[in-house]
Amino acid sequence: MLLGVIADDFTGASDIANTIAKGIAPEGGLRTAQFLGVPGDPAPAGIEAGVISLKTRSIAPAEAVRQSLLALEWLLKQGCQQIVFKYCSTFDSTREGNIGPVAEALAERLGVKGVVVCPAFPGAGRTIYMGHLFVQDQLLSESGMQNHPLTPMSDPDIRRWLGYQTNGAVGAIKHSVVGQGERAIRAALDAATDGLVVVDAISDEDLIAIGTAAAGDRLLTGGSGIAIGLPRNFIRRGLASGAAAQAVGLAGPEAILAGSCSGATRGQIDSHKAEHPTLEIDVDRVMAGETTAETIVAFMLRNRGRAPLAYSSSTPDGVRQSQAQYGREAVADKLDRLFADTAKRLVAEGVTRLVVAGGETSGAVVSALDLGALSIGQEIDPGVPVLVSQGDRPVALALKSGNFGAPDFFTKALQRMTAHGQ
Incomplete structure (x- = not known):
């Protein structure tokens, strides 16, 4: 297995699994499986990307961290070279967590800093500009998400919201840098002294550039859009051959x-x-x-x-x-x-x-x-x-x-x- 994903809910897991399985034309995606919870056995043969679905979005932060670390250990045992922590593109969380605590714990376990934080998903109308999350043309806090029954999002400033949840400082890479392409993004990530870095993205092209720049990073975090360019990295290195999503389904009631x-x-x-x-x-x-x-x-x-x-x-x-x-x-x-x-x-x-x-x-x-x-x-x-x-x-x-x-x-x-x- 090349790419491992830890998702904080089940719909989000299928979302990013879909993104990885599709990939980008003409290369295609990776052979992907979604697992419901941390498996007790090794992954099936031939799986190139594994997505572990957890239900950790609205539980106690300490328990969310524990379950996420267990998922990380299983993925590492399967040989994963890169890990993605996937959360909702509307950054569903409270001031206490759980996105920040889980991201920090994963970064600490992997010994990395300058970790990308990018919930953007332009295809669904979620973009980040100057660190602020938008839903279509509205700030997150005015999009209806402020009324969410479990994780009301009252602040669109992702850097500030993440700062409530974490122990360390949170950095930022603005769109003026992202728009210059992968080399500029890579240089900014290399220069980062903060553990987590909020990265602007307003288009799929931005996300592909971010993914390309982070090809060698052990850990990324974000919405499903952060994975758009990741399969291509492995395919171009000759580690995967590329595949199209299969037409699978069932008849019946x-x-x-x-x-x-x-x-x-x-x-x-x-x-x-x-x-x-x-x-x-x-x-x-x-x-x-x-x-x-x-x-x-x-x-x-x-x-x-x-x-x-x-x-x-x-x-x-x-x-x-x-x-x-x-x-x-x-x-x-x-x-x-x-x-x-x-x-x-x-x-x-x-x-x-x-x-x-x-x-x-x-x-x-x-x-x-x-x-x-x-x-x-x-x-x-x-x-x-x-x-x-x-x-x-x-x-x-x-x-x-x-x-x-x-x-x-x-x-x-x-x-x-x-x-x-x-």
């Missing part, structure tokens, strides 16, 4: 579960409602034990073949009211358990195509299913590929971060997940 409160997901739900059966999951009924996994599974089975959707995706005001009444952790835990139990029962009932929206929801679902290594298929929308598990009873998955995907994402995902990936 389908279900859609949405637990994201993002504006994009709510719009996708509204679009899907117009032509498909939907079930709204009311938080009050869930907390009272009136809506259960059996309720949702029965709805899905009654509507098999019609792309049924069950969702718990309230407005920011609705989320705040529920959290005030029941407690933030209690609501999140109850919904995670509900979606996890529902997914297990659906698969047991023969569902083979499962679309899941929301990072926390996706993490709960795939942890419950315990599917092992996942093959990376074709891209559905930017950042979201088809995933297929191995074994006697394979399952096709689409794990969507809340803010990702076009309005018709749900129906498009189910179509791409069919037997030939069409």
Whole structure:
């Protein structure tokens, strides 16, 4: 294995796995597998890039560090020459962490400094300029992310936000340097005295230049965009031959579960409602034990073949009211358990195509299913590929971060997940 990735959630893991598997034309990408948690066994033969999916974004910082270091040790044992710590392109974190503590711990273990911090993903509208993170034409703190129920992002200055989370100083490489290309970026990284360095990027070309400049670095951190140019580095050195993402998928019964409160997901739900059966999951009924996994599974089975959707995706005001009444952790835990139990029962009932929206929801679902290594298929929308598990009873998955995907994402995902990936 050449390239190893530690991702702090499951949707983000499939996002960067998709980026690495695609690579850049004409070279192509690397043979990539996604692992659900730290594997207990060595990687399958022939895998050039391994992405370990953790669920560490909103847990205690010390535990996030512990799990990430375990993932690092496994990847190093597989022979990885370069490690990427992947987090969300909206830098989802609190003032306490977990991005800063994990990045510092990985850097310390690898004995490196001048580590790139770049959550930019221009293809999805995330850019960094003068150290500030934008979503489309809005500052992060005005994009809706300030209302995130678990990791509200109230400050777009990534250097300052990261400074709250870390022990050392945080450096910066501005776009005036990045725009000069890889040699200027390399010189700036070599001159860095800080452990972590926030690097501007407003285009894919910037990210490719950053990736090329960092070809020999042991550690990079960022969103999935930071990996755009990394496969080419290994291919040009003759360590990999290049490969295109395969068309993998499955036929069979389908279900859609949405637990994201993002504006994009709510719009996708509204679009899907117009032509498909939907079930709204009311938080009050869930907390009272009136809506259960059996309720949702029965709805899905009654509507098999019609792309049924069950969702718990309230407005920011609705989320705040529920959290005030029941407690933030209690609501999140109850919904995670509900979606996890529902997914297990659906698969047991023969569902083979499962679309899941929301990072926390996706993490709960795939942890419950315990599917092992996942093959990376074709891209559905930017950042979201088809995933297929191995074994006697394979399952096709689409794990969507809340803010990702076009309005018709749900129906498009189910179509791409069919037997030939069409």
